[in-house]
Amino acid sequence: MTGFPSDGKWRGYAGGMDKDSTSRFLNAFASLERHLRKTYGSGKGHDDIPMLLARAQGSGAMRGYAEDLRAFTQLRNVLVHERIENRFLLTTDEAVTRHLEHIVQHLTRPPEIGFFQGEVTTTTAEAHIGEALTVMSSLDLSQLPVYRNGVFISVLTSDTIARWLGANVKDELADLTVPVSEVLKYQESVEKHAFIARNASVFEVLDAFERYTRQGERLSALLITQRGRETEKLLGIITVYDLPRALQAVGQ
Known part of the structure; x- marks a missing residue:
């Protein structure tokens, strides 16, 4: 078969006459299709899998998965449509099935952001x-x-402090008794913060940082509260430096 990547993530796409593995593959793909239709479908019932995958392309949930899922879609079509007397002409390798099941589990039951929660200074x-x-x-x-x-008013960042210092240092000295509120006036308009609920998924975190970047803005911090409201107690904070941990949590 052609069109499938061979980057070493798994060994091939078919082989080993394992009917159980093939059945599990098709069951996992059916779960994937239901999730894609529920999350990215138009509601009109005319969306095929490539169309749904195209819509999902920009989401954090699909980061690192899009190419694999396109390949799995081709494989699923072969398994379903290429049969003789209702028998598979091809079966899937166990490693292939496990990889798809892993992806589906992450998409349908994504890890939450509890590991980012803790005391915030x-x-x-x-x-x-x-x-x-x-x-x-x-x-x-x-x-x-x-x-x-x-009452929460803003986030003081090292970049804002650097701009304040650049504008106010005289004779290599700066007045360090200036209140924080004055320094916040040097915050750039592109420098943003946002709130997120404690039960949000890691994918929502990735989506948030990507969304602000697409808008030409910089998300300095995601602040975690019970329901994602700024009037609630802070339960944690996520910065761009935490993104490697977020990616690791979803196996990417």
Whole structure:
């Protein structure tokens, strides 16, 4: 057969007369098709698998899976349509079936972001920037959520601090008693933050960072709360530096 990648992820696409493996492959593909129609279907019932995969292409859930799923679609078509007396002309290798089952499991039951949750260090708008710098340096933080009277107002980032320093250093000195709220005025318009619910999936995290990038903006931090509302207690924070962990969680 042609058109299938041979990058070493699995050994071939067919072989070993394993009817059970082939049945599991078709069952897994049926689950995949139901998920794609539910998530990306138009609701009109005319969407074929290539069309659904094309719609899903830009989502974080499909990162690293699109090429494999296109190949599996070809294989599924051969298995279903090329039969003699209702017997398969081809059977799938166990490794192929396991790989598809792995993908379907991640797509239909994606890992949640619980492993990003934990105590979050914050500062106040009234705090001196020198105090905030000390905290960020000692804890190796690049982002620091800022509150005023217990209400969230923004995220202080190392990039914003660098711009403030560049504009205010005189004779190699800077006034570190300036309040954090003044430094926040140097935040770029493309620098954004967003909130996400604690039960969100890792794919939603990947989608969020990609969505802001497509819009020409930079997502500095995803702030985790119970329901994804800024009025709720912070339960965790995700930055661009955490994306390798997110990718690892979904096996990519």
